[in-house]
Amino acid sequence: MSLDFSTPLFEVIRDEKKCIQCKVCVKQCSNKVHSYDEEENLVKADDIKCVNCHRCVLLCPTRALSIKKYSLEFRENANWTGQAINEIYKQADTGGVLLTSMGNPKPFPIYWDKMLLNASQVTNPSIDPLREPMETRVMIGRKPDSLEYDKKGKLITQLPPQLELSAPILFSAMSYGSISRNAHESLARAATELGICYNTGEGGLNRDFYKYGPNTIVQVASGRFGVSREYLNAGAAIEIKIGQGAKPGIGGHLPGRKVDEDVSATRMIPIGSDAISPAPHHDIYSIEDLRQLIYSLKETSGYKKPVFVKIAAVHNAAAIASGVVRAGADAVVVDGFRGGTGAAPLRVRDNVGIPIELALAAIDQRLREEGIRNQASLVIAGSVRNSADIVKAIALGADAVYIGSAALLAIGCHMCHSCSTGKCNWGIATQEPELVKRLNPDIMYKRLVNLVTAWNHEIQELIGGMGINAIDSLRGNRLMLRGVGLNEKELEILGIKHAGE
Amino acid sequence: MKYVIIGNSAAGVNAAEAIRKNDAKGTVTIISDEEFSAYGRPLISYYLEGKVKAENMFYRDDNFYKSRNINAVLNTKAEKIDVKNKTVSANTGKKYAYDKLLIATGSVPFIPQTQGLSNQENVFTFLTYKESRRLKETINKKSKVVIVGAGLIGLKAAEGLFGQVESITVLDLADRVMASVLDKSAGALIQNHIERNDIDFKLGVSVKEVIGQSKVSKIVLSDGSELLCDILIMAVGVRPNVELAKGAGIKINRAIIVDEYLQTSQKDIYAAGDCVESWDCLSNVCKILALWPNASNQGETAGYNMSAGNKQKAPVAFAMNAISFFGLQLISAGIIGQADKDSIFDISSNKLRRLNIVDDKLIGYVLINDQQRAGIYTALINDKTKLSSLEYDIKAKDIGLSVYPKESRTCKIWGKNQ
């Protein structure tokens, strides 16, 4: 049968006056959109293959290319949108679950954009970070209930292990396998230069990257891929992944074709085999079970490294976080529903989980009420887009934030939502050598360093404006936030006043 | 130090340049029996054709001699070398003392004994700019030109004259063109191409008699036929110009014998270029390799050794040619051997790629209109590279640097020759 209901999403526009038939687009498009017709000396495009990744647009030496939405109208219907209809066609065609990538794109409220920051005027004067010292360093880990000093003023209390970060930013867990070796190298080198950390994700740690250990967080997830005593001791902290914001309740699946020799060695699985991470950890059915895993990891690493537990922001996140802290985690990571992923079922991505802002406020509030907020750091993830989001997160109670999508954008991601195809034209979400090559870590790690350096400076300016000279003084300081256009309930959960109050 | 160089072409000029690099103070004298500054000798056919103007004939820029403080004594024939007193005497009566001497006298045209040939004013050779200029002045639209010799020189002369005269006939004793350089298939391809441009060939014949009183009007061929002729170009071949060396008691075989440092049998006398016998590293014999690149290389080496002591060995050499006829581009190198099916890899009416492979090594090739990266083949010959050590079969596809394994390729690109 040749009847196919799929229609192009994008249209490639080529200005023939500018096209020089250099074929750069032909050579660069891994989706084979462009082709050269020798007979007519024309470069042509097959729109249906285009994912709008901009690779050709940016590399075209004469700027002859642009991409537009394919102008095909469905009969106007607020309920049955073009997308909804297309999804039906696709599933009727394949009989399968719709797979997609990146974070929830639906127009749910973005609370970051409904909160505004304070600034000092007259009293408690603002501070200029270019003139005065400013502290953005944070320590992630359990803090003791009280501190004891000897007569000479020396600290007697033994401090639990702490992870020092020069800025309240970490690179999110993205496994080697889901992203390329060069992408990993860029993240690792940038983290090292910046004095922050990147996270291995559930893909193990390649031998070649052990040298970045002091700036690495090693992850243990339900598939336990790549986990060994050496691995657990290779990083600066260990993270147990229970859930992920983009697909709470769902496991992971790295297709066998992405498991090449190097990935196989890193994950400790046979070449070409599918790497399936189950939805739950099969040895964790209770907080007590989680405590066992936390302590076995602490035991293995000699109680020298903080152990993080990452959960997805779901309805009863606050209660779960409380359990996680009581289970002995040194940090709780909460990942909101807009967090990205390499591959997730579309229905899950778009319909499961809650906004990170609300989860964060609720968790911080709950831990305070229970008097255990000091027992663990709180790290949030799930679409932190800029430095203001970070400042707002810290004011709501976070210690630090993970950035994933933003980091990928810095190294070339164009949010084309096609990670799961493995044909990433920017060399990020792919294992094909000629595509991986496109991501030059020498160039890209500097872009990550630039991004975090810029954000860190902006954070200093924002908190300096509030008259605060250390990030620690902002943490949980919700008076620095005011809501705009929020209802009473939302303000109550966020624990903030409305603007003007 | 006094350096004297006899000869002002590729070998002489490159020697002078090399000497000046090592020795800024010594006197360098070039003696030449030609009246011009050094010129690109192979350009004389381009000049004849009008493709190269007089101002672009010169091998080096205008102030070459002056800027390097080289004393160029032109239009002067070196007549005798006095080995004992280390002087060169010239036809002007002047004597030039030397500490180191280079003989770079090149070749002279070979003119076979032919009845009626001597003292005819419209007979030309085709080896010097002077002859090319004289020829250009003499010809007109009605000239009937006969060229004796279908070698490189004869054919280039034909090309140079094309369109400027009424008819051109090329004779050769051999049964094909460029017999000494090309095999039959390549020769035939070139001959066909040239014939298409209205040039007649008479092969397998020689000139029996030249007829005319002080001016040739007709020639009689060995097969008894006759040809009307008012311009006769003798391009049978060249002989190394060794008279001067012979007079100095220097050892000579077919040409001047030199050691690996290009020194002759006489101390402090060096020789380079077309007048010496070079070691052909492919056939492993000494032979005359009258080639421009070889002459420049030898000139440079000789100059270096004259000024810095015998330190540099003459570069290995083998036959090679790059030449075009009426837009047909021919490149060949090494031992070409006989063409057979096993050695021709691509052939069409105006294209040919033939590689001569013996014992896992490339020893020669002919490329016609297919030459973008011929130098890599030349390097394979030069380095005696084992073809089985390469990344792909060189017969199967166009050559590229990717033929080398990664390690040696990287070595080459990064500027180290393994």
Added chain:
Amino acid sequence: MKKVYAFENRCLGCGICEVYCKTAHSKSKDVIKANKNENVTSAIVIEEILQPKAISYFALQCRHCADAKCVKACISGAMYKDENGIVRNKEEKCVCCLSCLLVCPFGAVKKSKKGKTVSKCDLCIEVGEPQCVLHCPNDAIKVLDDKEAEALK
């Protein structure tokens, strides 16, 4: 001296270097006019290397050899080494005999499309810096001096 070096592990074979090489050596110096209307020959050769896993590429230009064979082989004196060590070709003197092409062990001299001269890398001396390097999207070609190159070997 400074010259252009290629990094195989970075080269994408995209051909942008060729586009800008042609532009730099065109009359108009305009990327569209140069590539569309002017028949310029790129002095860069992009070679494909077939590897077991993937196709790899590298871009190759004149190596500006210390002892340049092409200069020695040139019959017209068109090919020369300038005072900076750059091997250059005087187009007005070149007769396109291809003697240089015959001897270049890198295959880095090309017959120009117009057939009247040869095309080779001159490090964009007339434009300023090598345009291929400036426009390479992946830092796969770099201008390095001898010391820098030695360090990266």
